[in-house]
Amino acid sequence: MVQRRRKLGRGVAIIGGGMSKFGTFPDKLGRDLMVDAYTEALQTVGKGMDPKDIEALYIGNFTSDSFEDQGHLGHIIADTLGLAPRPATRVEGACASSGVAFREGIMAIASGMYDIVLVGGVEKMSLLGTEHVQDALGLASDAPIERDDAGYTFPGLYATMATAYMARYGSTREHLMHVTVKNHQNGSLNPKAQFNVTLRETMEQRKRRNAQRGEPVPNWKDEFDFLMDPGPNPLVAWPLYLFDCSPVSDGASCIILASEEIARNFTDDVVTVAATAQASAGPFGTWGGDITSIPSAKVAARQAYEMAGVTPKDINLAEVHDCFTAAEIIAIEDLGFFEPGKGAFAAAEGQTTRDSDRPINISGGLKAKGHPVGATGVAQIYELVQQLRGKAANQVQDAEVALAHNLGGTGAVSTVHILGRI
Amino acid sequence: MVQRRRKLGRGVAIIGGGMSKFGTFPDKLGRDLMVDAYTEALQTVGKGMDPKDIEALYIGNFTSDSFEDQGHLGHIIADTLGLAPRPATRVEGACASSGVAFREGIMAIASGMYDIVLVGGVEKMSLLGTEHVQDALGLASDAPIERDDAGYTFPGLYATMATAYMARYGSTREHLMHVTVKNHQNGSLNPKAQFNVTLRETMEQRKRRNAQRGEPVPNWKDEFDFLMDPGPNPLVAWPLYLFDCSPVSDGASCIILASEEIARNFTDDVVTVAATAQASAGPFGTWGGDITSIPSAKVAARQAYEMAGVTPKDINLAEVHDCFTAAEIIAIEDLGFFEPGKGAFAAAEGQTTRDSDRPINISGGLKAKGHPVGATGVAQIYELVQQLRGKAANQVQDAEVALAHNLGGTGAVSTVHILGRI
Numbered sequence: 001m002v003q004r005r006r007k008l009g010r011g012v013a014i015i016g017g018g019m020s021k022f023g024t025f026p027d028k029l030g031r032d033l034m035v036d037a038y039t040e041a042l043q044t045v046g047k048g049m050d051p052k053d054i055e056a057l058y059i060g061n062f063t064s065d066s067f068e069d070q071g072h073l074g075h076i077i078a079d080t081l082g083l084a085p086r087p088a089t090r091v092e093g094a095c096a097s098s099g100v101a102f103r104e105g106i107m108a109i110a111s112g113m114y115d116i117v118l119v120g121g122v123e124k125m126s127l128l129g130t131e132h133v134q135d136a137l138g139l140a141s142d143a144p145i146e147r148d149d150a151g152y153t154f155p156g157l158y159a160t161m162a163t164a165y166m167a168r169y170g171s172t173r174e175h176l177m178h179v180t181v182k183n184h185q186n187g188s189l190n191p192k193a194q195f196n197v198t199l200r201e202t203m204e205q206r207k208r209r210n211a212q213r214g215e216p217v218p219n220w221k222d223e224f225d226f227l228m229d230p231g232p233n234p235l236v237a238w239p240l241y242l243f244d245c246s247p248v249s250d251g252a253s254c255i256i257l258a259s260e261e262i263a264r265n266f267t268d269d270v271v272t273v274a275a276t277a278q279a280s281a282g283p284f285g286t287w288g289g290d291i292t293s294i295p296s297a298k299v300a301a302r303q304a305y306e307m308a309g310v311t312p313k314d315i316n317l318a319e320v321h322d323c324f325t326a327a328e329i330i331a332i333e334d335l336g337f338f339e340p341g342k343g344a345f346a347a348a349e350g351q352t353t354r355d356s357d358r359p360i361n362i363s364g365g366l367k368a369k370g371h372p373v374g375a376t377g378v379a380q381i382y383e384l385v386q387q388l389r390g391k392a393a394n395q396v397q398d399a400e401v402a403l404a405h406n407l408g409g410t411g412a413v414s415t416v417h418i419l420g421r422i
Numbered sequence: 423m424v425q426r427r428r429k430l431g432r433g434v435a436i437i438g439g440g441m442s443k444f445g446t447f448p449d450k451l452g453r454d455l456m457v458d459a460y461t462e463a464l465q466t467v468g469k470g471m472d473p474k475d476i477e478a479l480y481i482g483n484f485t486s487d488s489f490e491d492q493g494h495l496g497h498i499i500a501d502t503l504g505l506a507p508r509p510a511t512r513v514e515g516a517c518a519s520s521g522v523a524f525r526e527g528i529m530a531i532a533s534g535m536y537d538i539v540l541v542g543g544v545e546k547m548s549l550l551g552t553e554h555v556q557d558a559l560g561l562a563s564d565a566p567i568e569r570d571d572a573g574y575t576f577p578g579l580y581a582t583m584a585t586a587y588m589a590r591y592g593s594t595r596e597h598l599m600h601v602t603v604k605n606h607q608n609g610s611l612n613p614k615a616q617f618n619v620t621l622r623e624t625m626e627q628r629k630r631r632n633a634q635r636g637e638p639v640p641n642w643k644d645e646f647d648f649l650m651d652p653g654p655n656p657l658v659a660w661p662l663y664l665f666d667c668s669p670v671s672d673g674a675s676c677i678i679l680a681s682e683e684i685a686r687n688f689t690d691d692v693v694t695v696a697a698t699a700q701a702s703a704g705p706f707g708t709w710g711g712d713i714t715s716i717p718s719a720k721v722a723a724r725q726a727y728e729m730a731g732v733t734p735k736d737i738n739l740a741e742v743h744d745c746f747t748a749a750e751i752i753a754i755e756d757l758g759f760f761e762p763g764k765g766a767f768a769a770a771e772g773q774t775t776r777d778s779d780r781p782i783n784i785s786g787g788l789k790a791k792g793h794p795v796g797a798t799g800v801a802q803i804y805e806l807v808q809q810l811r812g813k814a815a816n817q818v819q820d821a822e823v824a825l826a827h828n829l830g831g832t833g834a835v836s837t838v839h840i841l842g843r844i
Binding site: 009010029062063065068069070072073074075076078079085086087088090091092093094100106107109110111112113114136139141142143144278279280281282283286296299409412413 | 490497498501512514515531534564
């Protein structure tokens with residue numbers, strides 16, 4: 001296999017972005033949430049733009065087939081946003097659908113075909129009950145192998161990886177709790193997060209609720225004590241409990257891309273795409289025996305660093321795919337931020353908090369911000385763009401290089417993007 | 423809106439292609455059919471290639487979610503073909519899924535990111551009973567508007583367009599029958615076609631079957647007489663009868679793309695991509711009152727002709743999206759081969775047969791070759807590549823410029839590609 005350093009035929013930049021609030025919105029369809037995201041995106045293009053200058057759309061969505069009974073999606077978003085007859089392509093990459101869509105938008109511009117492209121992601125998951133969400137998300141596993149033969153659900157798949165990690169490196173459930181506490185802390189500062197509240201405040205709310213109802217008030221001494229209580233935090237798949245899992249969410253996100261040559265016609269606040277990478281993998285059984293790291297993420301990370309000409313040390317902040325707390329631990333190792341086996345301990349030591357050298361999931365991550373699966377990849381990019389522009393709700397100081405890591409399936413697909421100021 | 427002639431940053435060529443037989447294959451999954459297509463594709467690369475030189479995959483698929491209970495697909499194809507960890511992206515564009523995937527592969531190469539890309543399409547539809555296929559294909563309509571409010575099925579949507587066409591231009595059901603007869607005639611010469619038999623032979627088979635069973639033997643005098651009989655050809659949605667509709671099919675197709683700079687390293691028999699275009703539309707109600715032509719197809723056709731620098735007269739043969747006979751009539755008008763309202767009459771006069779100046783659906787089309795929806799777009803390209811290389815089963819003489827037209831939904835998405843010899 002020829003290995004070459006990949007590069008784009010011309011540079012691609014980000015000139016605007018938006019996202020809907022994440023949460024559960026019974027009265028809105030996915031297309032309505034995209035209107036919210038798109039409206040904000042247009043407003044963030046500093047010098048303004050004519051929406052008609054958008055030449056093509058890429059929409060990441062996992063399975064509106066199952067969630068909204070809507071299989072064909074691209075044209076609906078184009079039509080809803082008033083952008084038909086522009087080409088509108090739906091890209092599916094499970095929970096990395098819009099990480100992949102973002103990448104297609106980048107290549108469409110680099111190809112010379114288009115100068116301005118709208119990339120978005122959307123998922124409307126809350127119409128179904130939780131057990132049906134489980135079935136729908138199960139469509140992301142390899143049906144005959146992982147699901148039908150092995151009987152895995154997604155929490156089960158990640159629990160298996162978490163168990164292997166803990167057995168190999170000696171970490172415990174408490175290390176995972178630090179990820180939960182941190183991401184809820186971050187989410188409390190993000191008004192668009194589904195859980196815009198710290199875990200301590202959640203705990204206090206429960207106490208007040210019980211008191212109001214005349215029920216016994218638990219004597220939780222801190223968040224960790226709260227998380228140890230199987231009442232509020234029941235087991236899902238050992239060692240993953242409810243608060244180790246991202247929630248069921250509705251939401252949409254979008255980014256406006258332009259060729260670097262013309263980006264400054266639209267804004268002085270340009271963010272550049274320094275690298276785009278994507279890799280795939282088959283089920284566990286094809287990974288060569290080690291399930292404590294995700295091969296596709298490591299391949300994509302290596303390619304992204306090569307393309308951007310940077311190393312993990314150069315990354316100032318990162319949004320990573322914490323569908324489960326254990327996934328964040330594995331991600332920060334796969335991305336080279338920590339050595340294998342050190343991630344859990346680093347997280348417990350506070351090396352990934354907003355006050356650390358390299359904050360992880362400053363947005364609240366999938367855990368607290370929410371995880372409308374098809375919207376997540378571009379929502380990560382949105383957060384990083386806000387940070388690089390100095391306009392984030394939970395602003396990090398002096399960030400210049402940022403990384404987004406989006407996963408689909410059990411590492412079946414990974415995308416890694418590196419963004420920077422130009 | 424800025425109108426500009428679109429062009430790619432660098433040229434893209436086709437160096438190989440394959441397709442599985444189309445039909446119903448109870449013992450094969452979609453991934454197995456893709457192995458068939460891929461195996462042939464590698465064999466058609468004249469000078470041979472190392473499969474490891476393939477750098478990325480694009481897979482068109484409409485709804486394996488519904489048909490195979492398999493939502494996330496790209497990585498499964500990569501893994502099955504031994505191509506993981508290469509990026510493998512599933513693209514959804516309803517029945518134009520692989521027309522759209524083909525386009526993404528073209529742009530990925532033109533972007534400079536990759537030199538060699540595998541583009542495929544797959545659909546495994548026959549696992550479900552016919553009524554469930556109807557439901558699954560119904561996911562391609564606009565769920566709240568076309569399906570839930572208006573109550574349309576897909577035959578109903580196209581029947582509405584066919585009715586409007588007949589009312590406006592005075593054509594009859596018999597004009598549509600000419601499309602059926604021609605496409606089965608073409609399919610009879612294509613060994614990979616689901617219906618590899620002429621309609622006359624089908625008619626004779628029915629007579630023999632009845633005789634063998636001791637049942638009355640109908641006295642059909644020709645194919646048209648046969649099609650008028652509601653026994654073998656029952657009404658589906660007036661004016662569309664069973665033989666006006668493409669069948670339920672399983673199948674896969676793929677094409678190997680390379681940058682023009684390196685294409686001749688792999689084959690002397692290079693086909694070039696002269697144009698790629700795609701457009702979208704909302705439901706009927708947004709089309710401006712005329713449903714006798716499909717706006718997205720006209721936009722895509724215009725852009726494709728501009729990009730290739732040719733006119734409809736320059737096209738030597740075309741594969742068009744005849745999901746229903748009426749759709750072929752509308753397509754040959756939208757593509758500019760015939761004036762509005764003349765297509766039905768031209769078809770009846772034999773102006774689209776294999777002996778005409780511009781054969782339409784020489785492969786048998788969706789009607790006779792079969793329509794595994796996600797595979798259709800790339801299967802059209804496969805047929806044209808075989809024709810341009812002089813290697814088709816049903817070879818047309820001296821074809822140099824060929825066009826593929828792929829539709830999704832009721833014109834919700836259209837792709838038009840123009841291929842030529844270089």
